[in-house]
Amino acid sequence: MSEWTIITNKGFSSDEWEGRPVIEPADILSSKVEIEHIEKSQLKLENDFQVETLKPFLNYLNAISINFPLHDGRGFSLARRLRQLGYQGILRLVGHVVVDHYRHAIQSGFDQIAISSELAKRIPESHWKQQIHASKYSYQAKLRQNGYDKSMNGFQIKTVNNIQNSNLATLAFGNVKVTKVLHWTDQLFSFRVERPKNFRFRSGQFAMIGLPGNNGKPIFRAYSISSPSWDDELEFYSIIIPDGSLTSLLQHISVSDNVILQPKATGTLVLDALRPGKRLFMFASGTGIAPFASLIRDPETYEKFEKIIITHGCREIKDLNYGKSIVDAIGKDPLIGEFAADKLFYCPTVTREEFHTKGRITDLLETGQFFQNFHLAAFSPDTDRAMICGSIEFNDNIKTILGDVGLNEGSNNHPAEFVQEKAFVGYSNKDISGPSGLF
Numbered sequence: 001m002s003e004w005t006i007i008t009n010k011g012f013s014s015d016e017w018e019g020r021p022v023i024e025p026a027d028i029l030s031s032k033v034e035i036e037h038i039e040k041s042q043l044k045l046e047n048d049f050q051v052e053t054l055k056p057f058l059n060y061l062n063a064i065s066i067n068f069p070l071h072d073g074r075g076f077s078l079a080r081r082l083r084q085l086g087y088q089g090i091l092r093l094v095g096h097v098v099v100d101h102y103r104h105a106i107q108s109g110f111d112q113i114a115i116s117s118e119l120a121k122r123i124p125e126s127h128w129k130q131q132i133h134a135s136k137y138s139y140q141a142k143l144r145q146n147g148y149d150k151s152m153n154g155f156q157i158k159t160v161n162n163i164q165n166s167n168l169a170t171l172a173f174g175n176v177k178v179t180k181v182l183h184w185t186d187q188l189f190s191f192r193v194e195r196p197k198n199f200r201f202r203s204g205q206f207a208m209i210g211l212p213g214n215n216g217k218p219i220f221r222a223y224s225i226s227s228p229s230w231d232d233e234l235e236f237y238s239i240i241i242p243d244g245s246l247t248s249l250l251q252h253i254s255v256s257d258n259v260i261l262q263p264k265a266t267g268t269l270v271l272d273a274l275r276p277g278k279r280l281f282m283f284a285s286g287t288g289i290a291p292f293a294s295l296i297r298d299p300e301t302y303e304k305f306e307k308i309i310i311t312h313g314c315r316e317i318k319d320l321n322y323g324k325s326i327v328d329a330i331g332k333d334p335l336i337g338e339f340a341a342d343k344l345f346y347c348p349t350v351t352r353e354e355f356h357t358k359g360r361i362t363d364l365l366e367t368g369q370f371f372q373n374f375h376l377a378a379f380s381p382d383t384d385r386a387m388i389c390g391s392i393e394f395n396d397n398i399k400t401i402l403g404d405v406g407l408n409e410g411s412n413n414h415p416a417e418f419v420q421e422k423a424f425v426g427y428s429n430k431d432i433s434g435p436s437g438l439f
């Protein structure tokens with residue numbers, strides 16, 4: 001009988017890996033073993049191994065175990081990195097794991113835990129089952145289903161030769177069904193659509209969405225995806241421009257309608273474009289909150305930063321409602337709430353109504369009132385990182401402020417201290433208002 005008891009989401013089970021040959025990373029990296037052998041083996045990893053070196057072999061590996069010594073949680077981040085690199089096989093945590101670790105293990109991407117039979121006698125199956133029940137929800141499992149699923153099912157690809165108004169080079173697109181629409185004000189609404197199985201994106205990116213125009217040709221516009229990358233659906237937050245080509249039509253969508261989604265997401269507001277730091281400032285005006293609504297619902301943001309400060313500037317209090325509802329929901333969420341507790345700071349400002357913090361974010365930053373009101377220390381270029389999303393003028397002003405304190409702009413290829421994306425292109429005025437006066 002095996003010395004190990006295996007714990008999966010069904011409870012205790014026997015060790016299905018018994019008899020599988022054991023290989024070490026060195027066997028793979030030195031090309032000592034054939035691909036066929038790799039596929040049939042179980043790879044044993046210590047928790048300080050550089051998993052990135054295994055990237056070329058991850059498609060062939062089906063069983064990986066990570067050692068978990070007492071009081072050393074590095075195995076969790078190793079699992080997360082393996083999943084982020086695209087590993088889709090079974091991942092097993094082996095060692096001194098107790099019931100309290102179960103949830104974190106599953107959230108990190110493990111499928112199963114192996115404990116010694118002796119430990120299994122001390123912590124019976126009923127204790128584990130309680131945890132299993134409480135941990136049904138795993139963002140890593142969803143990440144795998146959504147982000148790394150190789151299947152093309154469910155997303156009908158069509159090709160056209162001439163898409164008017166499309167800024168991206170990609171020419172393939174597909175219909176996705178609307179599952180929810182919420183109107184927040186007479187000028188702002190959010191909607192959710194089914195997520196095609198092959199649609200991959202990183203939290204903070206944008207995609208092109210569209211509708212057929214009056215002449216039958218599709219009209220596409222860039223939209224930040226406001227849901228996190230692990231979500232089963234895609235969420236968007238939209239302005240209504242009364243005579244806008246797309247939003248004059250899009251404002252009328254309802255559940256079960258189709259919108260067109262181009263299959264490529266892109267953008268610079270991604271965590272990888274920033275150098276490691278301690279505080280992450282997110283500066284949004286108007287619908288610029290959308291990419292941050294995605295990032296603040298992604299556990300990775302909280303793994304990378306100690307404090308996330310999300311600022312949202314609008315003209316009226318009601319324009320804050322979407323962002324505020326997301327922040328409120330995070331506090332109650334059984335998964336993200338745990339990550340965000342004590343780390344997420346919400347700093348709304350309003351220009352045209354009485355409010356606890358009134359004025360343009362840029363002015364409040366320059367006078368220092370922003371830091372005073374929200375009890376924050378002033379900028380420090382060594383540890384602060386930032387993301388900006390607003391009108392062109394808003395972005396330029398914040399960029400100047402950040403530049404003055406020594407933060408440099410980065411990109412996907414050259415990570416630095418801050419990144420920016422325009423929330424829209426076109427008209428702006430001194431009040432940082434769109435034509436419909438939202439900011």
Ligand SMILES: Cc1cc2nc3c(=O)[nH]c(=O)nc-3n(C[C@H](O)[C@H](O)[C@H](O)COP(=O)(O)OP(=O)(O)OC[C@H]3O[C@@H](n4cnc5c(N)ncnc54)[C@H](O)[C@@H]3O)c2cc1C
Pocket residue numbers: 206221222223224225237238239241243244245246247248286287290291421422423424425426427428433434435436438
């Ligand atoms: C990278 C990127 C991401 C974007 N993400 C979003 C998003 O998440 N949500 C969203 O509503 N829009 C977003 N936009 C703007 C979006 O692409 C469209 O411009 C918007 O949906 C209006 O489309 P339209 O055809 O009705 O009007 P358009 O003809 O595109 O715009 C008409 C005018 O309306 C103003 N305008 C456009 N969008 C906005 C806005 N969001 N806020 C204030 N004024 C605006 C501009 O002055 C523009 O010249 C994004 C734009 C870019 C470049």
